Amino acid sequence: MIWTVIQTGFRRLVHNRVELVMTFIVPIAFFSIFAVIFGRGMGTTPRIKAVVVDEVESVTSQAIASEIRESPGIRLMQQDDQVLTRQDAQDLVRGGSVTIAIVLTGTDAEIRADLLADTSDQVAPQVVTALVTRTLMIHAAGSSGMSVMAASAVGPASASGGDADGSDEQSTTWVSDVNAKPAAAMADVQVVDVMKSGKSNPVVSMYAAGIAVMFLLFGAAGAGGAMLEEKENQTLDRLLSTRLSMDQLLLGKWFYQTMLGMVQVSVMFVWAMIVFGVDLWHHLDGFIVMTCVTSAAAAAFGLALATLCRSRGQLNGLSVILILTMSALGGSMVPRYVMSDSLRQAGLWTFNAWALDGFDKVFWRDLPVSTLAPQLVVLLACTFGFLMLARLLAIRWETE
Template sequence: MILTFLRIAYLRLRNNPLELLLVFVMPVLFFSIFAMIFSQGIAAGTEKPVRLGLLLPGGNVAAADLQAELQQNTSLICTDLGGLPTESGRQERVILEAQNSSRYDLLLLLSADFSTAEEDRFRVRLVTDGQNAMAVAMVRAILEEYYAVQRVEGVVEQLQESVRSAAKERLLPAVEESAGQGAFFREPISPRTVFAGSGAPPSVEPGLAPVSADQPASVLDPPTDPAPGTFAEAADPDPETLLTAGPEPQISVDNPQAADQQNPRIAMYAAGIAVLFLLFACTGHAATMLEEAESGTLDRILVSEAGLLQIVAGKWLGIFLMGCLQLSVMFVFAEAVFRIHLWQHLDGFLVMAGSTSAATASFAMLMATICRTRSQLQGTATVIILSMSAMGGSMIPRFVMSDRMKELGRWTFNAWALDGFQKVFWFQSPIESLRPEVTVLLGSSLVMSLATLLLSGRWRRGL
């Protein structure tokens, strides 16, 4: 009897393609998506390079040296943004445009009088949009390492100069004393010649003339008690004192998005979750078309005065209004609990909510038209919705994805919807900046609606 039940389970699984899809294909598909997301992201064996935008003053030697060092670092992808504007208002506009482009993880700015020699001019400004905190820590560490190396090199140069000065001060009196006693050298003497022992013949450096045999011992023997300021004191400076003597770099981190709002990140989470559940809710509402077709209700409606266009338009409008209401409830709750400043961005929210709901309603109607049964619709829509949400940013933030994965996510309207909400709540951009996102969402809605009208003819034919 147990074998009979096992055979029944096997036959049910074999004869149900949708269940086979959910059991065997769906896990592999999701594994592939997340593997591609993190293959060059935060969990990769080799970390994703930080995209650094540079705003540097022209003609500044110290800034040019820093730029050359940063460009040689394999952990960074440096892009020169064309120089630092002198006007503060124009600087802020350039920063906002660079952040809105989403091409940079971090911006680095240097003042026009930047210098590594004076502490009050040794200032570095990092501007972040708050999405990638690791980029700030990485660039800060690279800057601190660079200036630590610069300081050590300066200490080494000071030590070498101290040794050279002490040797010069020590040799000069011996040369003057020998010159006063009539001794002469055809070539300059070396420290080894002067500091040779008194009981042994003086050593001779290659290329130097020999010292006269009757040269006084005072020239050949060093004095026993060096005077203050000579080589004995100057050759042993304190390196720690020299290391702490130089200027410290002043690295400031600014986040313009967080200046006048509390939780811009919460708004992005609300948008991602809202779009994900909006897709499921709209698909479930569109499934009523299949239920009406199976029960015969749709046939009775078609023989009445209502045409197929009116039926599809009415269903689409109901799903659209439900989507707008669902998004509104989500964001009103986020405003009440987490203070996302919804009322300050109400116009942008309404534009994005309407565009997203239109695209979602058209997608749900198209899926209901293609599928034959409600169970088929639920299984197929689950696979597609979860795949689009993973690639589009509803599950994983898009800033941790590789550039290739971001481009693939552009084929889902999840990504366009989230980019639009990001501009509204994160970058606080004007409504005019939403033109690309709104165009894509409304354009895809129109295309899917036309496809729905073409394919819905099967209900008129009783298929």
């Protein structure tokens, strides 16, 4: 009898496509995603969006700036002939157009570098610091070496009573000493955080947004499954036999889930404000706008999934696959700054990424609501598209 139970279990597994996918395909898919992110994605650090500002404007600083621009680890976000000031560069970093701005400052004899950084990306400052330090030290050593070679060429000629061997030995020692000290002095690189000043736990707000968006999707998918249950127990047929139309039913479900999602996100951020000190009040307008459109898009997504599936079990399996995949690529699970450029582009096909970019502008960058236009357009387009898809798929419920 035990063997019979075992055989029955395997037969049911073979004939249940959703369970097969959840058992074998989903683990491989997620292993592959995270292997790409933390394997190749971290091993070959993504190119960092940067600009270079030369405040020294000397031959040496221009050579350093040129070498930094040509570095394979830098994705230069300015034209070769485009001249930026420190304030221009800082505005680009604060606006999210670039991750880091490299400002060469000081004097021609002692060139330093200030890295104006967006520290929400914790990798970029470390990578660029190493790159710029290396470049400065190479140029410092090269400049010192040439200066000393010129001086040593004059030194033996002007020395009185010194033989050639003694002069050579003295000049060699001189080169060694001068090479060491200026190189260390010129490798002065300072990271300047232009984002965190005066803020209260902005990173926690980003974690809250990532988790909130992911669970909005799960909640919407679960609520959409209620329609499948109503179809299975024939409650849906009785509702449609009244004066209630399918359009009214879908809109009613969508409005309900949208309002529930807004409450869900609000509760999470209020908790974050009370317990973790997130500054919600000073970002209330942007928070309300992003919460409304994100909840609306998630609710429409849940309805589209529900009308696509034919059973609650099928919906559960499909929703888990899609939501976890979108959350992994869209930044709800893993920060997008650790991903390669190709994975970042793939993440833009999920509305997780657009929603998190919007919350990032509100809580991290302190940008006004007017700057949220790209995110709002994409999320509203997703809402409309998912609602239209749900309506088209629901036709079969009216004709069955």
